[in-house]
Amino acid sequence: MARYLNYPVELLDRFCMEAFGRFGFTEEESRIITDVLLLSDLYGIESHGMQRLVRYHKCIEKGMIKVEAKPSVVFETPVSAVIDGNDGMGQLISHFAMNKAIEKAQKSGMGIVTVRNSNHFGIAGYYAKMACDKGLIGLACTNSEAIMVPTFGRMAMIGSNPIACCAPAEPYPFFFDASTCVVTRGKLEMYNKMGKPLPHGWALDKNGHDSTDAADVLKNIVAKNGGGIVPLGGSTETLGSHKGYGWGMVCELFSSILSMGMTSEKCMQGTKGGICHGFMAIDPAIFGSPEDIKAHFSAYLETLRESPKADGQDRIYTHGEKEHFAMEDRKKNGINVNENTVREMIDMAEYLHMDYKAYFGDFKAGETKMFSGNY
């Protein structure tokens, strides 16, 4: 059973702001990075929040993420842009890129921006939501180091390749953010930290057989020994493996291919990240009345939520609903952080000469408030 520690959102916010400031980011930059990471934890996407700090720490430490780098626009039209991230922090490059897509959508109706030479950007949904917050439809995707094994293959050749779509609706926006694998690598990292076996049908060992050993799968992915995570739809065509694999390829098309960047199987090697993203914003006004469209969508979402439930289920969720309630809960009750993640945060704090006890108390002596969770 993994142990979780509960911290107020404000404490984690202050911790991240100080840490990224010490890495050399400006306050405005630290604000963006922190917001992306915290939204993930607030939304209940534990895999991409504090849990990921260790990766940013390590990538900055080894020079894969260049703190001073600024994105540059290498190609542009009234509806599009290609951005070179110049190996900077993925969140900052992506925030810049999505803002550009939004500006173009506000002027031309639609904007599409692709990015090369970036780094991990956190949750795709954050950027899709940026457009939605302005009344637009937002789409965002990214490739990553290869973790997805194509149908009938045994080597990871495609990233987790999430695609997110966010659109205005009441009482909460439609917010869909999903890797095109059956699960993300972050989920495997969480199971590894929790010491739990993986469910069947998630991952393959280096010989291409089903594996429940998170540590072994993660090790093999890093060492490029073979194996990895299966596409959404599994490893056989019967349940649609080729479909998840196809979505992974669509993500690759709109990130690495159209930006002429690195495809997933080449990313994150040595000190080169090379991650690529794609962003799109669409103004619903190019189809008529945004208010009518929003009302039409909201009514359909409500019809789905109200439709008959399966035996043993009392609720049908629409996308963004769980995230909405998770955020309400966490703002009030704090965020639960896995103790291994807290250890990583303390390591990072020590690396940055921060006073970690100001945030976590005497965590190492085990005196902090603590409870058992089973996420």
Place this chain on the structure above:
Amino acid sequence: MARYLNYPVELLDRFCMEAFGRFGFTEEESRIITDVLLLSDLYGIESHGMQRLVRYHKCIEKGMIKVEAKPSVVFETPVSAVIDGNDGMGQLISHFAMNKAIEKAQKSGMGIVTVRNSNHFGIAGYYAKMACDKGLIGLACTNSEAIMVPTFGRMAMIGSNPIACCAPAEPYPFFFDASTCVVTRGKLEMYNKMGKPLPHGWALDKNGHDSTDAADVLKNIVAKNGGGIVPLGGSTETLGSHKGYGWGMVCELFSSILSMGMTSEKCMQGTKGGICHGFMAIDPAIFGSPEDIKAHFSAYLETLRESPKADGQDRIYTHGEKEHFAMEDRKKNGINVNENTVREMIDMAEYLHMDYKAYFGDFKAGETKMFSGNY
């Protein structure tokens, strides 16, 4: 074991041309409809080719598809259009709509078109390919009558909601066309015609439990008794049911929502089809050199095909490859048609006062060339 009859492509082409002409379509219109249906059979997507003629026959007969109807543009900007299909033939409306998206992409870089009040349009991939044939990236999607049960639900509330993406590549284009359910209704229809039990994990009975009885599931879908097909990812969140369900919703957003048309749960009732589509064309030149982008994509696709194979597999396919070879094979060796489908074609021919023997010989006496298939 289902029996299949083998016919040359030209014979099926002539048959469709005569049949649609007799329904009242012009030669140009019949050409488009026939091309859409035949591409499906040529590509090996048996579920959406000749197998579907019976549905068009029945929908025209009962007035759901209005032969004389022409699509009208109800809203337009330089990058977008909303089209009212006026209850016409889905293939004709969609051909018109995708051509409009292509024209806009050629002028403005991108074009997006949504359609309401249409009918079934065949395979989504046909329209995505129209853009690709002009050197553009094409996307197409459609809702349909409700067949997909949302995660934790027991009533079909969402269509099969396929999304297709086609993009230039060598030696064959990237062609991805997949319903967002685990399988299409057409697949269930095929299993029903073949008298085979469904694989586990495809469909739910009216109480929301796994079912292998194609006839029962199809009957319940039509009668709206409950049950239907599960999303890509199954019926539980563990294997990603919420992801397939989310993709189904994205399809709905870009078809019925943005066009202010009928959402899937309202489609195909009484004599109203109400099907909605979405089309997008993107000129790769808005990102730089189309030739460089195509070469970059082609190289990645080749890398995937050449990557190590799983135990017992000797080939990794990229999307569009199977379709390419299926077409080569069928153009040379003819198309295999399920005998039940041939019976439906003969019924239709008799309804249209066609001389079916000119096409199928004395099929009913069983004298034609015949073989057993196991598709």
